[in-house]
Amino acid sequence: MIHAALLNPFDVHVYHLVNGLAGKNKLLDDVMIFFAKDALELYAALFIAYWFALPKEDLRSRNQLAVAGLSGVLALVLNVVISHFLWFRPRPFVVLPKGTYMQLIPHPADASFPSDHSAGSWGFAGGSWGRTPRWISVPFTVIAVLVMFARVFVGVHYPTDVIGGMAVGLVASAVVRPLASRIMPITRLVAKPFGYGKATEEAQRAGRTSRG
DSSP, X not given: OEEOOOOOHHHHHHHHHHHTTTTSOHHHHHHHHHHHHHHHHHHHHHHHHXXXXXXXXXXXXXXXXXXXXXHHHHHHHHHHHIIIIIEEOOOHHXXXXXXXXXXXXXXXXXXXXXXXXXXXHHXXXXXXXXXXXXXXXXXXXXXXXXXXXXXXXXXXXXXXXHHHHHHHHXXXXXXXXXXXXXXXXXXXXXXXXXXXXXXXXXXXXXXXXXXX
């Protein structure tokens, strides 16, 4: 494993620029703390809400929600591999001199690169692109951007940590999206007790019958 504690000018400058905004406005601090700590739980809540809010016959969008969820999970798995076996980078609050930063949330001194929250968020966002309504994919993407900013704002990540997390999340979504058709049988099975997709399946059967 490579241990990398050396800082680069980009990380130092942008980290202090963003983290320097912390502690000056309580409302802003509270909003950033929320997105820094609870974004993955927010995605889970939105997943459930969107699942029930979609039209009953829309199995494809529900299946893409499943793709988004699996993309987020894969992104976190990839992060574990990177941070535990390939590259260890100490957190900013471990390396930087005391008094030069503000840390708004407690955090273990574990690996900083890549950011789990950023990776999971971008896995969710990227997995939703293209096959879900914009009222699903756009909020997912906006939250992912806010998470990147928030994790640096609260003092627990460098900018390249969250950029690396974004890259991992998008790679994960690119891997999972082509598997959507393989995931559909599971989505159909889960959706069946709710009566979702029934009208679509009946229309498909009617079409096959008329062609026959």
